[in-house]
Amino acid sequence: MMNNILKIGCPVCGSVLSVQNQPGIESKSVTCPVCKNKSPFSAFRRIASNTGNASKEETTQYPNSKSGYAKEETETDIDKGPNYTLGKLAIPALGLSFQLKPGKNIIGRKASASSATCQIPCETKRMSREHLVIEIKKIPGKGFVHCASLYKEKVNPTFIGQNKLEYGDCVILHHRDLIRLPDVEARFEIPDNEATDI
Template sequence: MEIKRIQCPNCGVVLDVRNSKMEDEKVITCPQCKAVLKVRFRHEAPLEAKTVLGGGYNGGETQLGGLKGTTQLASAPNTKSCCLCVDERSYPLAIGLNTVGRKAPSSQASLQIETDDRYMSRRHAKIEVKEVVGIRQAIISNDQNKNATYVDGQELQSGDAVILRDGSEIIMGKTHVIYKER
C-alpha cells in the first residue's frame, strides 16, 4: 500500500491518502471543505532518507515510506508561474495577495495595468496566488471596484472567489485580461 501526504489547496488541511489498489490517480473529497481533489501517484523506486522532513510541506512533497523510520521523497513537481496578459504585455503574479488595478499616480494596487480604461478601478480585483505541494492556484475576488468584473463571462459578485484556470478571460471595466500559467 502506498500513502501520500497532500495539503488541500482550498482549506490547507493535511491529508494522508492511501492507495491500496496502486492506482495512478485517485479522486478524494476533502473531509473539511468537501473539495474534490485528484491525487496522482508515481510508481517509481523511491529514494530513502533517514531524516524525516518536518512540517509536511517543503516546496516538494513528502510521502510516508513503506518501512518504519524511512521517508520516500518524490521529486518536486515543476512549479508554473502565472501572469495576467493584456494585449502584448505580461504582468507576473507573485505568491500571496496581488491587488490588481489601473495604473495611476494615486493607485495603491500592487499590480498596476497600463490602460486608459477609466472603467477599471485603481483597486479593481484581488488575486491570491497560493502554492501547495508544488501546484500554484490563483483565486480572484473583487476589491474596491465600482464597475463589474467578469471571469469567463460570469459576473463576479461581492464575496465571490473564483479559481482561475489557464486561459481564463477576465474583464475589469472594459479591459480584457487573460490569466496564463507558464
C-alpha cells in the first residue's frame, strides 16, 4: 500500500502531479515542480482515476521511479538549480534530433496531414499524427520546465521510462528520460546537462 501513486492537481497552476502515497501525507506540503509553489497536500485537487479501482491497482505495480514523478519532497529536484536550456528530443534509432521550443511542441507521426512540430517517420500507424505534447514553460527565476502529456485521449500506450502516461497527466521530463512512443523510443535531453552533470 505504501507504493500507491496518487494523482493530484496543483492548486496554483493546475498541473497534474503523481506523488507517492505515504502515511500522514495529508498533513504534508508538496512543492509543485512546474510552478514551484509549495502548497499543503490538502489544497491539491485529487484526480479521480477514470477507470476506478482497476487502474488504482495497476499503479501499485509500477516500480519506484524518481523520474518524472513529483515526490513528496521535491526539493532534491529543485536543488539542481534553474535550467535555462531548452530540451531536445533525440530518436537514436533514426538518427534524428528535434530542438524543442518554448510553448507547445507536438510530437507525432510524419504525415502530410500532420500538424506535429516534431514529425517522426514511422513504418506503422501506431503512433498518432499528433501524439505527444511537450510543453515548455518558463518559470521566472527558475528557467524552463518541460512537461509531457498526451495530445489526445485515444492513443496507443506511451511510457515515460517505466511509467505509463495517462491522458491528462503532465509529467515533468528530466535529462535522459526515455519516452517510449509506439514503435520508437525517444530520449529527452537537456544539452547543458551533458557537460555539467550537477
